Amino acid sequence: GAVVSQHPSWVICKSGTSVKIECRSLDFQATTMFWYRQFPKQSLMLMATSNEGSKATYEQGVEKDKFLINHASLTLSTLTVTSAHPEDSSFYICSARQSTEQFFGPGTRLTVL
Amino acid sequence: GEDVEQSLFLSVREGDSSVINCTYTDSSSTYLYWYKQEPGAGLQLLTYIFSNMDMKQDQRLTVLLNKKDKHLSLRIADTQTGDSAIYFCAESINSGYALNFGKGTSLLVTP
Numbered sequence: 001g002a003v004v005s006q007h008p009s010w011v012i013c014k015s016g017t018s019v020k021i022e023c024r025s026l027d028f029q030a031t032t033m034f035w036y037r038q039f040p041k042q043s044l045m046l047m048a049t050s051n052e053g054s055k056a057t058y059e060q061g062v063e064k065d066k067f068l069i070n071h072a073s074l075t076l077s078t079l080t081v082t083s084a085h086p087e088d089s090s091f092y093i094c095s096a097r098q099s100t101e102q103f104f105g106p107g108t109r110l111t112v113l
Numbered sequence: 114g115e116d117v118e119q120s121l122f123l124s125v126r127e128g129d130s131s132v133i134n135c136t137y138t139d140s141s142s143t144y145l146y147w148y149k150q151e152p153g154a155g156l157q158l159l160t161y162i163f164s165n166m167d168m169k170q171d172q173r174l175t176v177l178l179n180k181k182d183k184h185l186s187l188r189i190a191d192t193q194t195g196d197s198a199i200y201f202c203a204e205s206i207n208s209g210y211a212l213n214f215g216k217g218t219s220l221l222v223t224p
Contacts, residue, residue: 006155034211043117043201043214044156093155097210100144100163106155
């Protein structure tokens, strides 16, 4: 199946710093990528839909100025958590759509101290 | 969005069949998915079913869809210890194939 990578796989940062997470589709082009957030023992919550060459569409309650999404190419979308705070600590997972299927990255665990 | 409901926990013996149930919310969902998540890892797509189908079989996996009741099930035949994981059902929402997930069913397979 199609492969999606994320980098970094985990990151620890100080409160107030910004963190960038990359999501790449390795063997296919994805016009649409999605960003999800998963709290411990919880389900995945859709944060935003990222479309190549256009602005991301954010779900209700997700601050677009805090979670900056850039989908610069058909194989790369980035999520930047700006001025991170401890409550932003979570598991962030991206997915890339290929036809009717979504393939997920391995996730990035963010811990904000 | 509204909740996709799943039972939280299921325990079966190795070699038995496992059935994980899910109730979804959006009758207009085009596709319904089953994903597997192992500890600390991302999601692995197991299978999906188009909404106009009643059943789909893929090796040890059988998906049943009751569109009238908005009920989806995943049957794993001859369950193995390596099948122990969290299983999420998900419905496609909007027209862009974003997914609305259930909370996941934790499957424990005992020897």
